[in-house]
Amino acid sequence: MTHTPRIYFDNAATTPLDADVLEAMMPYFTTYFGNPSSIYSYGRETRLAIENARKSVAKNLNAHPAEIFFTSGGTESSNMAINAAIDDLHCTHIITSPIEHHATLHTVEHLQQSGKAAVSYVQLLPNGHINLQHLEELLANSNERTLVSLMHANNEVGNLLDIQAVGNLCKKYNAFFHCDTVQTVGHFPFDLRNTPVHFITGAAHKFHGPKGVGIIYINENIKIKPYINGGSQERNMRAGTENVYGIVGFAKALENAMQRFEEDSHYISELKRYMAERLRQEIEGITFNGDPFGNSLYTVLNVSFPKTEKSEMLLYSLDMHHICVSGGSACTSGTNMGSHVIEAIYKNVDRVAIRFSFSKNNTKDEIDTVVQTLKELV
Amino acid sequence: MLKLPIYLDNNATTPMDPRVLEAMIPYFTEHFGNAASRNHPFGWEAEEAVDYAREQVAKLIGSDPKEIIFTSGATEGDNLAIKGVYEMYASKGNHIITVVTEHKAVLDTCKHIEKLGGEVTYLPVAADGLIDLKQLEAAIKPTTILISVMYANNEVGVIQPVREISTIARKHGVLFFTDATQAAGKIPVDVNKDGIDLLTFSAHKMYGPKGVGALYVRRKNPRVKVTAQMDGGGHERGMRSGTLNVPGIVGFGQACELCRLEMEEESKRISKLRDKLENALLQIEESYVNGNREHRLPHVTNISFKYVEGEGLMMGFNKNIALSSGSACTSASLEPSYVLKALGLGDDLAHSSLRFGLGRFTTEEQIDYTIEQVKNTVLKLREMSPLWEMYKEGIDLNSIEWAAH
Numbered sequence A: 001m002t003h004t005p006r007i008y009f010d011n012a013a014t015t016p017l018d019a020d021v022l023e024a025m026m027p028y029f030t031t032y033f034g035n036p037s038s039i040y041s042y043g044r045e046t047r048l049a050i051e052n053a054r055k056s057v058a059k060n061l062n063a064h065p066a067e068i069f070f071t072s073g074g075t076e077s078s079n080m081a082i083n084a085a086i087d088d089l090h091c092t093h094i095i096t097s098p099i100e101h102h103a104t105l106h107t108v109e110h111l112q113q114s115g116k117a118a119v120s121y122v123q124l125l126p127n128g129h130i131n132l133q134h135l136e137e138l139l140a141n142s143n144e145r146t147l148v149s150l151m152h153a154n155n156e157v158g159n160l161l162d163i164q165a166v167g168n169l170c171k172k173y174n175a176f177f178h179c180d181t182v183q184t185v186g187h188f189p190f191d192l193r194n195t196p197v198h199f200i201t202g203a204a205h206k207f208h209g210p211k212g213v214g215i216i217y218i219n220e221n222i223k224i225k226p227y228i229n230g231g232s233q234e235r236n237m238r239a240g241t242e243n244v245y246g247i248v249g250f251a252k253a254l255e256n257a258m259q260r261f262e263e264d265s266h267y268i269s270e271l272k273r274y275m276a277e278r279l280r281q282e283i284e285g286i287t288f289n290g291d292p293f294g295n296s297l298y299t300v301l302n303v304s305f306p307k308t309e310k311s312e313m314l315l316y317s318l319d320m321h322h323i324c325v326s327g328g329s330a331c332t333s334g335t336n337m338g339s340h341v342i343e344a345i346y347k348n349v350d351r352v353a354i355r356f357s358f359s360k361n362n363t364k365d366e367i368d369t370v371v372q373t374l375k376e377l378v
Numbered sequence B: 001m002l003k004l005p006i007y008l009d010n011n012a013t014t015p016m017d018p019r020v021l022e023a024m025i026p027y028f029t030e031h032f033g034n035a036a037s038r039n040h041p042f043g044w045e046a047e048e049a050v051d052y053a054r055e056q057v058a059k060l061i062g063s064d065p066k067e068i069i070f071t072s073g074a075t076e077g078d079n080l081a082i083k084g085v086y087e088m089y090a091s092k093g094n095h096i097i098t099v100v101t102e103h104k105a106v107l108d109t110c111k112h113i114e115k116l117g118g119e120v121t122y123l124p125v126a127a128d129g130l131i132d133l134k135q136l137e138a139a140i141k142p143t144t145i146l147i148s149v150m151y152a153n154n155e156v157g158v159i160q161p162v163r164e165i166s167t168i169a170r171k172h173g174v175l176f177f178t179d180a181t182q183a184a185g186k187i188p189v190d191v192n193k194d195g196i197d198l199l200t201f202s203a204h205k206m207y208g209p210k211g212v213g214a215l216y217v218r219r220k221n222p223r224v225k226v227t228a229q230m231d232g233g234g235h236e237r238g239m240r241s242g243t244l245n246v247p248g249i250v251g252f253g254q255a256c257e258l259c260r261l262e263m264e265e266e267s268k269r270i271s272k273l274r275d276k277l278e279n280a281l282l283q284i285e286e287s288y289v290n291g292n293r294e295h296r297l298p299h300v301t302n303i304s305f306k307y308v309e310g311e312g313l314m315m316g317f318n319k320n321i322a323l324s325s326g327s328a329c330t331s332a333s334l335e336p337s338y339v340l341k342a343l344g345l346g347d348d349l350a351h352s353s354l355r356f357g358l359g360r361f362t363t364e365e366q367i368d369y370t371i372e373q374v375k376n377t378v379l380k381l382r383e384m385s386p387l388w389e390m391y392k393e394g395i396d397l398n399s400i401e402w403a404a405h
Helices: A019-025 A041-061 A074-087 A102-113 A132-141 A163-172 A244-259 A261-282 A314-320 A340-346 A364-377 B018-024 B041-060 B074-088 B104-115 B133-139 B162-171 B246-282 B310-317 B338-342 B347-351 B364-383 B386-392
Strands: A068-071 A093-096 A118-121 A146-151 A176-180 A199-203 A214-218 A300-306 A351-357 B068-071 B095-099 B119-123 B144-148 B175-179 B198-202 B213-217 B287-289 B300-305 B353-357
Touching: A019 A244, A041 A068, A041 A244, A068 A074, A068 A244, A074 A093, A074 A102, A074 A146, A074 A176, A074 A199, A074 A214, A093 A102, A093 A132, A102 A118, A102 A146, A102 A176, A132 A146, A132 A163, A146 A163, A163 A176, A244 A261, A261 A300, A261 A364, A314 A351, A314 A364, B018 B246, B041 B068, B041 B246, B068 B074, B074 B104, B074 B144, B074 B175, B074 B198, B074 B213, B095 B104, B104 B119, B119 B133, B133 B162, B144 B162, B162 B175, B246 B287, B246 B300, B246 B353, B246 B364, B310 B353, B310 B364, B338 B347, B347 B353
Parallel strands: A093 A118, A093 A146, A146 A176, A176 A199, B095 B119, B095 B144, B144 B175, B175 B198
Antiparallel strands: A068 A214, A199 A214, A300 A351, B068 B213, B198 B213, B287 B300, B300 B353
16 A cells, blocks of 8 residues: 555644754753752753743743743643633633633633633624624723633634734723733744733644643733642742753744744745635635635635535545544544534534644645545535 | 762652653654544544553553543642542532641642632641541541542652551542652552542653643542643543643653553662662761651652751762752752651751652662762761761750850
């Protein structure tokens, strides 16, 4: 049997680690293995590695190193931010949207169920963007201390939030702002010193870094307590022996991403544009979900196919052809329940949605193959 | 040639076993999938690898793989177990029993519980570091929902009577959680024989990677549930969300398997080295082992050298031997160890203590070198110490009234 190369168009779920990121991590597995809290040389070496990583991450996001804390990933960071807003910043009202990642939605639901916060969902525009007018109404009518939790780029359709505009609204109404930036850290030029946001989150594995490590940015004017108790790591903000190689890998992956940002973002945007164009030419009746050619992240293209017996089997059929895509978020473990994002934007649509998400490792040739295969399948 | 510095702080963390790293490597760049991706082989490969590791981890502690929840480490596991039980069993009660010598991850979490309105009893320990079982039983109330006692202590290596504790917990219908971070992989731990309901441990203490651990949550007799502390995609049976750290988990599994297969021989070899070290150091006048020597991990000894400052001692051979004078998490502070103080040591003895944590890669040559270095340093420091001089002249130091300063 000949080995058919797989085509991986599921980079919003996770990305392969860059070879030079692994190389940067390697010494910290067996040679520099000390516990960073230890005072002898083994510990000092790894402490230094962590602090250098922090400086590098801060620089690449234009934040202060004291505002960057390492965590186990995006989910922990979002849980930490939202819970801190309630427990430590004394918010009793959360404004969020129905198309957030489950790390936000389920955390918010949990807080609502336990009676700690009231929740309002901001309305969406027909293309899935947040209705900023409605957001302002909600903020204006809220006489409680409020947290706004809205994601920067939607992981399923790629819609980009105007983070400045939302931040300014929050400022105007004295609300706290948590922005889930898991899809954009490493794919977007952040300038946090000039962005009115209190919390952002990132996960290394979304931009060719390792799994199991993330960050939370906490604006320096905010004082919160740790979410995981039990040690003075991360300046008392996150207990637990630091994942040294993970942290080193996070910083290296972000350095790579920002150094190559112009080139990579341009290249990937072109892939997305090309795929959309080819799909339009080759397949009848398709539509694009969200606002793919407007304010949208260049890595994600979400396409709906008319529902037929064949298109319903599309995910499986594509897999048979060694094409890796997804119907929605990878985090919806268990059975395919359909996407809560597509459902929230389009309500009861009788269409089959597929997310194609690209990385710098993909090529136009791969797109040609995928479009050709799709054409044959539907 | 002996390579310096010698690492004798394996309770703080361990170097990764090259065999573990080897198992992990393919999951970084080649099989990089998200284990929750259901529609393509990258996801399946990752999921299969996680399932296999889950079996390896479960086997080490005699549990069912379904009872293993992967975490980012033991600290997260401590938080999830205690906060998760506190939230889940709120209707049953709000009282937790723990011990003063627990790891900070347990103690700080318990303090957090107190702030939330929970009640926590902190049991004392005897001079040998063991808890009093009668005191434990007497502390149980109708509102008690959890007993949290570590399997083995990180500073002195003392092993608590886990089976007796679980018998008491069962008798009163109280859940029993143990932080087995130091014990798992080093001595036989079996959640069923030991009667454990929840157990946390981490990979980096057993020659695996940092940033990954597991919480065991019993599924039957009784069925235990914890409220998730990280909500999201519903990973790990809804108890711990977040994209799985696939390479980390693979490494953890491999580390568990190696420990399981090699534990018997390894602990024999290491305890022999430990005993050699301990016996040699005890020949130094006025030196004492801290904690029970019988119920103790095979690779640990904690020794106080009276009339010597631990910090001075550390500085004496700091460059050549890496070890700690307290828990690594607090060793950057100059406070005496709260564990040693709980054993009844005065500040002087607590300050003059060293924790030796031997490991898989410790050699006899390193131990011989350590014996010589520690002996020489202690003797040298004592030569310069007025306290030692007074002691040798037979002056009772406790009778002296020190000038205030």
